Amino acid sequence: MRPGCSNLVKLSGLIFASVCAWYLGYLFADVVPEDSLASAIENIQSIGEKPVLKAPPPKRQKCDHWSPCSPGQYAYRLLSGGGKEKMAKICFEDELLISEQKGNVGRGINIxxxxxxxxxxxxxxxxxxxxxxxxxxxxxxxxxxxxxxxxLMVTHDDGSTRLKEDAKNAIAELGSKEIRNLRFRSSWVFLAAKGFKLPDNIETEKINHSNNSKNRYNGWPAEIQIEGCIPSNLT
Known part of the structure; x- marks a missing residue:
């Protein structure tokens, strides 16, 4: 065969193969759904990539505890006011009983x-x-x-100036050891039980007299809090 004829045959074969490849590709694209094709391409591209492991977001606990209370326990969190503007809060079983959002918190002692x-x-x-x-x-x-x-008791601003002896006695009878130590603008939180006894291992009271003029509240005591879990079968 002449060299010119051989080259012409090769060129014709190449053109024919290209046309066949184009036609087969056209048919494949027409038959396979577009989203499946895109997914397949994405899977091919991801081969060899290192998997990214993401930690699940932490589960929120009742009253924003760090760890959950056991079944059969009540969760509580008492937070005093801090400075002029940071209002007190009382949370019990993940319900805000007293808070600025509820509009039922005020200066003095909140119960x-x-x-x-x-x-x-x-x-x-x-x-x-x-x-x-x-x-x-x-x-x-x-x-x-x-x-x-x-x-459940918390202070905001001042809880002591007009606090009389009868009130101090009533709170002391509930088990408070700090009510007679309350001073002007002390931060104080207290959890008490009436008619039954709370476990000795739970925190029930805290007080703060600090009024350092260099703190973030310009001389007002900072907020304090107690939180914990109470068994629901003490009585």
């Missing part, structure tokens, strides 16, 4: 009463200990709490 057997809030109230005479009404509020109640 929530919880039915221990049901875990439900029975009453909330704040008592201004700077202006007005509310020590008497607060004493009555505490004494009228039913048996088998939890009483």
């Amino acid at each position: 929530a009463i919880v039915n221990y057997e049901t875990g439900k809030v029975a009453a909330t109230q704040f008592f201004d200990m700077w202006e007005g005479e509310f020590s008497g009404p607060m004493t009555a509020f505490i004494k009228n709490a039913p048996q088998k109640s939890l009483l």
